[in-house]
Amino acid sequence: MNDLIRSLVEAFGPSGFEDAVRDLIRPLVEPHADEVSVDAMGNLIVRKRAAGENPLKVMIAAHMDEIGVMATHVTAEGFLRFTNIGGVGPHTLLGGRVRFADGTLGVIGADRNDDRSAIHPLSKHFIDVGATSRDDCPVRVGDAAHFERPFVAQGHRLTAKSMDDRIGCVVAIEALRRLPATVPHDLYFVFSVQEEVGTRGAEAAANRILPDVGIALDVTLTGDVPEARSMSVRLGDGPAIKVRDSGMIAHTGLVRLMRQRAEEAGITHQMEVLDGGSTDARPMQVAGPGCAAGCISIPCRYVHTPSETVDARDVEGAVQLLVAVLSNPIEL
Amino acid sequence: MNELLRQLTEATGVSGAEKEVRLLIRDLIADHVDEWSVDTMGNLLATRRGTGESDLRVMVDAHMDEVGLLVVEIEGNGMLKFVTVGGFDDRALLGKVVQVGPQKVTGVIGARAVHLLKSNEYSKVVKRDAMRIDIGAKNKDAAAGKVKVGDYAAFVTPYEESSAPGGRTAIGKAFDNRAGCAALIELLRGERYPFDLVAAFTVQEEVGLRGAEVAAYRVRPDAALVLECTPAFDLPNEKDVSPNVALGQGPSIYVMDARTMQDPRLVAHLTRTADAHAIPYQIRQPGGGGTNTGAIQRAAAGIPVATIAVPGRYAHTPTLMISLDDYDNVVRLADAALRGLTADIVRR
Numbered sequence: 001m002n003d004l005i006r007s008l009v010e011a012f013g014p015s016g017f018e019d020a021v022r023d024l025i026r027p028l029v030e031p032h033a034d035e036v037s038v039d040a041m042g043n044l045i046v047r048k049r050a051a052g053e054n055p056l057k058v059m060i061a062a063h064m065d066e067i068g069v070m071a072t073h074v075t076a077e078g079f080l081r082f083t084n085i086g087g088v089g090p091h092t093l094l095g096g097r098v099r100f101a102d103g104t105l106g107v108i109g110a111d112r113n114d115d116r117s118a119i120h121p122l123s124k125h126f127i128d129v130g131a132t133s134r135d136d137c138p139v140r141v142g143d144a145a146h147f148e149r150p151f152v153a154q155g156h157r158l159t160a161k162s163m164d165d166r167i168g169c170v171v172a173i174e175a176l177r178r179l180p181a182t183v184p185h186d187l188y189f190v191f192s193v194q195e196e197v198g199t200r201g202a203e204a205a206a207n208r209i210l211p212d213v214g215i216a217l218d219v220t221l222t223g224d225v226p227e228a229r230s231m232s233v234r235l236g237d238g239p240a241i242k243v244r245d246s247g248m249i250a251h252t253g254l255v256r257l258m259r260q261r262a263e264e265a266g267i268t269h270q271m272e273v274l275d276g277g278s279t280d281a282r283p284m285q286v287a288g289p290g291c292a293a294g295c296i297s298i299p300c301r302y303v304h305t306p307s308e309t310v311d312a313r314d315v316e317g318a319v320q321l322l323v324a325v326l327s328n329p330i331e332l
Numbered sequence: 333m334n335e336l337l338r339q340l341t342e343a344t345g346v347s348g349a350e351k352e353v354r355l356l357i358r359d360l361i362a363d364h365v366d367e368w369s370v371d372t373m374g375n376l377l378a379t380r381r382g383t384g385e386s387d388l389r390v391m392v393d394a395h396m397d398e399v400g401l402l403v404v405e406i407e408g409n410g411m412l413k414f415v416t417v418g419g420f421d422d423r424a425l426l427g428k429v430v431q432v433g434p435q436k437v438t439g440v441i442g443a444r445a446v447h448l449l450k451s452n453e454y455s456k457v458v459k460r461d462a463m464r465i466d467i468g469a470k471n472k473d474a475a476a477g478k479v480k481v482g483d484y485a486a487f488v489t490p491y492e493e494s495s496a497p498g499g500r501t502a503i504g505k506a507f508d509n510r511a512g513c514a515a516l517i518e519l520l521r522g523e524r525y526p527f528d529l530v531a532a533f534t535v536q537e538e539v540g541l542r543g544a545e546v547a548a549y550r551v552r553p554d555a556a557l558v559l560e561c562t563p564a565f566d567l568p569n570e571k572d573v574s575p576n577v578a579l580g581q582g583p584s585i586y587v588m589d590a591r592t593m594q595d596p597r598l599v600a601h602l603t604r605t606a607d608a609h610a611i612p613y614q615i616r617q618p619g620g621g622g623t624n625t626g627a628i629q630r631a632a633a634g635i636p637v638a639t640i641a642v643p644g645r646y647a648h649t650p651t652l653m654i655s656l657d658d659y660d661n662v663v664r665l666a667d668a669a670l671r672g673l674t675a676d677i678v679r680r
Contacts, residue, residue, distance in 0.1 A: 016593025038680040040595075040634035070588055070618045073574035081574065083619040085588070141574070142587035142599075142615040194593055204634030 006151040009160035014068030014085045014144045015197045021064040032176040043205045044191040051182035059188045059211035061202045061280035062168030063195035068146040071139050078131030086196030090122045092305045098145035104129050104138050149306040156312045163308035167298050168217035175322040202280035206287030213292045214284030220272050220297035233272050233299050236311040239318035240272035242295035247278025251292035253332035261324040267317050272297050292332050340510035344486035346400030347417050347538045353396045357533050364520045375547045376533040385526035391553035393624045394512035395537030399648050401485040410469030418538030422460045424649040433483030439467035487650035499580050500656040507652040511642040512559035515663045544624035548631035555636045555678040558625045562641035574617045577643040580655045582612030583662040586639040591626025598638035605669040611661050636678045
């Protein structure tokens with residue numbers, strides 16, 4: 001699975017600019033789908049039809065986009081001021097590298113800071129692409145970039161820039177490969193856009209599909225590092241079944257069912273309550289007449305930094321849990 | 333004199349009370365559209381049928397509403413307590429003339445005379461809670477005969493044009509977004525497009541993109557274009573910072589704001605079109621703010637949408653300034669981009 005993970009996490013895909021990620025995923029899922037389409041916002045919608053009568057419509061969402069930056073101003077000396085795409089912390093910037101869609105690499109610098117204990121706000125950082133003037137700067141206002149960092153596997157631990165949420169995409173792709181030829185539900189795997197700027201893609205997709213059940217696949221935070229926030233999720237303890245986050249309370253019947261399927265299949269798992277943040281399950285839950293929504297989370301350290309770290313065993317467990325949920329009856 | 337801009341900016345239409353502007357626009361477009369209707373929220377939706385060459389359905393949005401005030405209490409002394417409708421800087425309010433309610437009763441947001449200020453009050457900003465609209469009524473009963481709680485108040489700024497060496501400019505109120513409305517009216521008055529064009533003159537943008545949300549849901553176009561007025565910040569500045577957009581530099585094209593990533597295919601279509609027609613343009617500084625694009629993009633199952641805006645100085649104050657060259661170029665760019673819009677650009 002590591003080759004698949006590497007190709008996806010290293011691809012370019014800040015929110016709104018997911019084309020390269022979609023182009024990678026599409027050929028991987030087409031052999032396992034009955035229908036593949038791309039909607040107006042750019043969501044990749046992969047349908048696998050049910051075998052039986054009156055099937056449930058189940059939407060599974062994993063977002064293709066990642067956080068990034070966008071140029072807002074080119075100075076006379078050719079430096080770029082920039083703004084964030086999604087949740088970018090100023091403490092993750094200085095000395096980092098970004099890459100634009102055309103391949104241009106930039107180094108992030110900051111205005112002079114005489115107080116070494118203080119962190120500049122994002123607005124006091126700039127990107128140096130090696131230009132010397134506005135005229136020879138290859139980047140224009142409005143160009144997007146992602147953080148540049150190679151994928152590394154070290155034992156079970158996998159570190160890369162956009163595990164959030166390419167690892168969810170990997171879980172979805174891998175589940176599609178492993179699902180039996182006939183399934184009891186109408187499955188809509190949605191590789192969604194613009195999650196990091198407000199779960200916008202999944203909202204439009206859910207309004208089209210109007211699912212009965214919605215399952216997001218996304219990363220979640222952990223409480224297992226020094227001086228961590230109080231949170232029971234730990235890396236390596238298996239996929240997390242979300243009970244609640246700050247944008248959604250998971251359908252209790254769906255939570256119970258996920259737990260039951262995990263226990264039946266002997267999948268090590270953990271329960272998740274997340275204080276801050278949400279996932280594509282939030283817009284799915286309230287789309288149209290509403291649906292039973294939940295989320296299978298992949299525990300991840302250092303979320304929204306260029307070194308997001310997951311455990312391969314949790315990823316494998318998430319695939320197994322998703323396959324177990326989708327290939328069996330869903331009675332809520 | 334651009335009569336369209338004069339008529340539209342001198343009309344009043346604070347968010348939630350857009351009727352006067354809507355009736356004006358209806359009269360201005362009635363002879364140029366094949367059908368029009370007003371929805372439950374007050375959006376004016378007008379269709380100009382295409383030549384039949386294209387089966388696309390395209391919506392162009394311009395919001396009719398402007399920022400203003402709302403009377404919440406008539407006090408014993410006849411003064412009117414108010415709240416603001418839409419985003420304001422308190423400093424922009426004091427000393428301004430307003431018209432209150434359907435009878436357009438003239439009043440002023442009173443400021444204490446400088447003669448009566450204490451020395452420590454010079455450097456303080458008066459908060460809007462402490463301001464009142466004074467319509468000259470001697471007491472509550474006298475005021476209640478002319479205005480009601482719930483009446484809207486709009487600023488009064490006559491439209492003027494000037495021709496400085498730097499270019500033609502216009503000064504007036506509510507260019508945000510009557511400039512967009514005027515541009516959309518000009519599109520409706522031109523040659524028919526290959527496709528049916530639905531003009532959506534929408535309500536309540538300034539309080540949260542509310543009108544466009546239902547308009548887009550009803551129209552469900554294959555693509556949409558938003559015509560707006562966006563703040564310019566191009567006054568002299570010692571630092572090398574972004575002006576957001578600058579007057580006279582051409583139509584501003586959005587890429588990202590707080591509510592949307594504009595559809596990259598449409599953004600590319602706009603810049604290509606501008607280059608091909610030698611129309612100047614500028615990319616608005618990505619980041620904050622938001623337009624009706626935010627509501628339209630996610631309506632129904634998603635709609636490809638982009639924004640073209642007239643740069644305007646002093647947005648959300650009683651007096652704005654725009655470049656008439658920018659305005660004309662917004663009309664040219666929107667028209668050319670629509671004529672060149674083909675299904676392969678927006679369908680997948």
